[in-house]
Amino acid sequence: MKLLFYYLIFPGFIFASVIGLLTVWLDRKVSARVQWRQGPPWYQGFADIGKLLYKEVIIPEEAFGSGFIAAPLFGLASVVLAVTILCVSFFSMSEGFIGDIIVVWYLFAIPAIALIYIGSTSGNPLSSVGVSREIKLLLSYDLPMIIIIVMMASKAGSFSIQSIMDWQRINGSNISNWYGIISFAVAIFCIQAKLGRVPFDLPEAETELGSGILMELSGGVLAAYELSKAIMLFGLPMFLIILFWGKGIIGGILLYLLIMVLLILIKNTNPRVRIDHAMKYFWGWMSGAAILAGILAYFGV
Amino acid sequence: MKQTIIPLGPYHPLLEEPEHFKLYVEGERVVELDVEIGYNHRGIEKLSEGKTWDQVPYLVERICGICSTSHPMAYCLAVEDLVGCDIPKRAQLIRVVVCELERIHSHLLWVGLAGHFIGYNTVWMWAWKYRETILEICEKLTGNRNHYAMFKPGGVRRDFNKEQIDYGLERIVEMEKPIRLLTDAILDDPVIHKRLKGIGVLTKKEAVDYSALGPTSRGSGVPWDVRYDEPLDGFKDLKWKVIVQKDGDVFSKGVVRLLECFESISLIKQALVSLPEGGAIDADIREVPPGEGCGRYEAPRGEVFHYVRSDGSNMPYRHKVRAPTFNNLPTFKASCKGETIADVALITASIDPCYCCTERVAVVDKNNNEKILREKDLLKLSVDKTKSIMKKLGKTPPLYNMEI
Numbered sequence: 001m002k003l004l005f006y007y008l009i010f011p012g013f014i015f016a017s018v019i020g021l022l023t024v025w026l027d028r029k030v031s032a033r034v035q036w037r038q039g040p041p042w043y044q045g046f047a048d049i050g051k052l053l054y055k056e057v058i059i060p061e062e063a064f065g066s067g068f069i070a071a072p073l074f075g076l077a078s079v080v081l082a083v084t085i086l087c088v089s090f091f092s093m094s095e096g097f098i099g100d101i102i103v104v105w106y107l108f109a110i111p112a113i114a115l116i117y118i119g120s121t122s123g124n125p126l127s128s129v130g131v132s133r134e135i136k137l138l139l140s141y142d143l144p145m146i147i148i149i150v151m152m153a154s155k156a157g158s159f160s161i162q163s164i165m166d167w168q169r170i171n172g173s174n175i176s177n178w179y180g181i182i183s184f185a186v187a188i189f190c191i192q193a194k195l196g197r198v199p200f201d202l203p204e205a206e207t208e209l210g211s212g213i214l215m216e217l218s219g220g221v222l223a224a225y226e227l228s229k230a231i232m233l234f235g236l237p238m239f240l241i242i243l244f245w246g247k248g249i250i251g252g253i254l255l256y257l258l259i260m261v262l263l264i265l266i267k268n269t270n271p272r273v274r275i276d277h278a279m280k281y282f283w284g285w286m287s288g289a290a291i292l293a294g295i296l297a298y299f300g301v
Numbered sequence: 302m303k304q305t306i307i308p309l310g311p312y313h314p315l316l317e318e319p320e321h322f323k324l325y326v327e328g329e330r331v332v333e334l335d336v337e338i339g340y341n342h343r344g345i346e347k348l349s350e351g352k353t354w355d356q357v358p359y360l361v362e363r364i365c366g367i368c369s370t371s372h373p374m375a376y377c378l379a380v381e382d383l384v385g386c387d388i389p390k391r392a393q394l395i396r397v398v399v400c401e402l403e404r405i406h407s408h409l410l411w412v413g414l415a416g417h418f419i420g421y422n423t424v425w426m427w428a429w430k431y432r433e434t435i436l437e438i439c440e441k442l443t444g445n446r447n448h449y450a451m452f453k454p455g456g457v458r459r460d461f462n463k464e465q466i467d468y469g470l471e472r473i474v475e476m477e478k479p480i481r482l483l484t485d486a487i488l489d490d491p492v493i494h495k496r497l498k499g500i501g502v503l504t505k506k507e508a509v510d511y512s513a514l515g516p517t518s519r520g521s522g523v524p525w526d527v528r529y530d531e532p533l534d535g536f537k538d539l540k541w542k543v544i545v546q547k548d549g550d551v552f553s554k555g556v557v558r559l560l561e562c563f564e565s566i567s568l569i570k571q572a573l574v575s576l577p578e579g580g581a582i583d584a585d586i587r588e589v590p591p592g593e594g595c596g597r598y599e600a601p602r603g604e605v606f607h608y609v610r611s612d613g614s615n616m617p618y619r620h621k622v623r624a625p626t627f628n629n630l631p632t633f634k635a636s637c638k639g640e641t642i643a644d645v646a647l648i649t650a651s652i653d654p655c656y657c658c659t660e661r662v663a664v665v666d667k668n669n670n671e672k673i674l675r676e677k678d679l680l681k682l683s684v685d686k687t688k689s690i691m692k693k694l695g696k697t698p699p700l701y702n703m704e705i
Binding site for chain 2: 129199207
C-alpha cells in the first residue's frame with residue numbers, strides 16, 4: 001500500500017506531474033520573456049494535457065493498434081517509476097537497492113524507445129527519418145553519461161543512489177571539485193539531448209520533419225508522451241542533483257533552479273545541430289571531457 | 302541503397318506558402334529533388350488587363366505582401382518607359398525611401414524565418430522585434446505597415462511632410478545599433494557557422510548558368526543588382542555599394558542580406574536628407590500611347606520584371622510579371638543534391654522564396670503540347686465556383702461579364 005502511495009501520489013505520478021508541468025511552464029515563460037513574448041499562464045501545461053485527453057486518438061492503418069496506444073503509456077509508467085525511485089531515496093523514505101542508479105538511467109530511456117517503436121510502425125516517411133535520428137541520438141549521449149555514472153559510483157564504491165548520496169554527505173559534494181564541475185557540464189548537455197530540446201531536438205525537428213517522430217501521435221497517446229516528457233524535465237535534473245549534490249533539500253532546490261536556468265539558456269542561444277554533428281560532439285568532445293573528469297576524479301582533484 | 306521520397310509540403314511548417322518539394326533520399330542524403338508549384342495561382346496578369354493604368358499598382362502591390370513596393374515600382378517603371386517621361390527628383394527620392402524600408406523589413410523577416418528554420422527561435426523573435434520599428438516608420442511615412450499604395454505611373458501619390466521626414470530620420474538612425482547587434486550575434490556564432498557554412502553551395506558559374514537573382518546570385522559572387530546596373534533614377538546620385546560574398550553557401554546569402562540592411566539604412570538617410578524642398582511629386586501622365594515598355598527593379602529577393610503593352614486605350618493590353626523566385630527556384634537542382642534533409646530544408650529557404658509571386662499558370666497536355674486550360678476556361682471555372690458558393694449561401698450571384 002505504501003509503495004502504491006509512493007508510486008501514484010507522492011513522490012510519484014501526481015507529485016512529479018505537477019512539478020514537471022510547472023517546470024514546463026517555467027521553461028516556456030522564461031523562453032518567451034527572453035524572446036520578447038508574453039508567454040503562457042501558469043496552468044498552460046495542465047490545460048494542454050487536459051485538452052489532448054479528450055481529443056480523438058487516430059491510429060494509422062499500418063500501425064499495430066494496441067501497441068501504438070500501449071507504448072507511450074509504458075514510457076510514462078517507466079518515467080514515473082524512475083522518478084519515484086529517485087525521490088524516495090532523496091527524501092530518505094527508503095533504502096533503495098544496489099544498482100538502482102543504472103536502473104533509473106535506463107528507465108528514463110524507455111520513452112525514447114517507445115517513440116522509436118511508434119515512429120517505425122506508423123509508416124510515415126518523416127517519422128522514419130525521426131526514428132533513425134532518435135536511435136543515433138540515444139546512442140550518442142549515453143556514452144558520456146554512462147562514463148559519468150560509473151565514475152560517481154566508483155567514487156562512492158557502490159552503484160546505489162543511497163551510497164552515492166551518503167558518500168557526498170561525508171566527503172563533500174561532487175560538484176565542489178574540478179572533476180565534478182566538468183562532468184556536471186557534460187551531464188547538462190546529455191540531459192538536454194535526452195529531453196529532446198534545442199539544440200538536440202532532431203527527432204522532432206519541426207521545420208525539417210514537421211514533428212517527425214511524433215507526427216502520428218494524437219489525443220491521449222500524445223498526452224501520455226507529453227506528460228512523460230514533463231516528468232522527465234523534473235526527473236532528470238533530480239538525477240543530476242543526486243549525482244552531484246546529494247544532500248539537503250534547500251541546496252537541492254537551488255541546484256534544480258540552476259539546472260533549469262542552464263537548460264533554458266542552452267535552448268535559447270543555440271540553433272538545432274545536425275545529427276552527424278551531434279554524434280561527433282557526444283562521442284568526441286563530451287566523452288573526452290567525461291574521461292578527463294574520470295582521470296581527475298582518480299587523482300581526487 | 303533504397304530510395305525513399307520525403308515530401309516537403311504542400312503544407313509544411315517550413316513553408317509559409319503551399320508548394321511541394323519531393324526529396325528523393327537515400328538515408329538522410331538527398332539524391333534528387335522535384336519542385337511542384339501551382340497551388341496559388343491567382344490570375345494577376347489577366348486581372349491587370351481589365352484595370353486602368355492607374356488601378357494596376359493597387360493590384361500588383363498584392364502580388365506579394367513583402368515585395369509590395371517592388372512590384373508597383375517595376376510596373377511604374379514599365380509604364381514610364383512606355384510613355385517616355387521623366388520623374389520629378391522629389392518623387393524619385395521618396396521612392397528610394399519606401400523601397401529601401403521595404404528591403405530592410407523583408408531581409409529582417411528572412412533572418413527571423415531562417416532562425417526559426419534552424420530551430421533558433423530567439424533570433425526569430427529578435428529579428429521580428431526590430432522589424433517592427435521599420436514597420437512603424439513605414440506606417441508613419443506612408444500610412445500603412447505594408448501595401449503602402451505610394452506609387453503611381455509618373456511619380457508617387459503622397460508627399461512627405463517635415464514632421465514625417467524628421468521622424469523617419471530619427472528612427473532609422475536608431476535602427477543601426479540593434480541591427481548591428483543582431484548581425485554580430487549571427488556572424489560570430491560558432492554553432493551557426495557550423496550549421497550554415499559550406500551548405501548548399503551554388504558556384505559562381507552555376508549562379509550565372511541558372512540566372513540566379515538578388516542575394517542568391519550576390520552570395521555566389523555575381524554582383525548583379527538592377528539598382529546599380531541599370532542604374533535607376535534616384536539611386537544613381539546616392540552613395541552605396543553592392544554587397545557581394547564569394548562562397549555561395551547559405552551563410553553567404555544570409556551575410557549579403559544582413560549587410561544590405563546597412564546599405565539600405567544609409568540610402569534612406571541620404572535620400573531623406575537630400576529631398577529637394579517642395580516641387581512636384583508626379584509627372585502627371587495624361588494618356589498612354591500605343592507601344593510597349595519594360596520595368597526592372599531590384600526587389601529584396603532579386604530582379605522583378607514587368608512588361609506592359611498598350612493599344613492606346615486606358616488599360617494595359619498585355620501585362621507580364623516575372624518574380625525573382627522564378628529564376629532562383631531551379632538553382633535547387635544545383636545546390637540541394639548530395640545534402641542531407643536537414644540542410645535541404647534550409648537551402649530551400651535560403652533563396653527567400655516567394656511562390657505566390659512566381660505562379661503563372663499554363664496547363665498543357667503532355668502528349669500534344671496543347672494548352673488545355675485557357676484564360677477563358679479559368680475565368681469560367683472561377684465564376685462557376687463563386688456562383689455555386691453563393692447558391693449554397695442562398696444569395697443571388699452577381700452578374701459577370703464573361704467576354705474576354
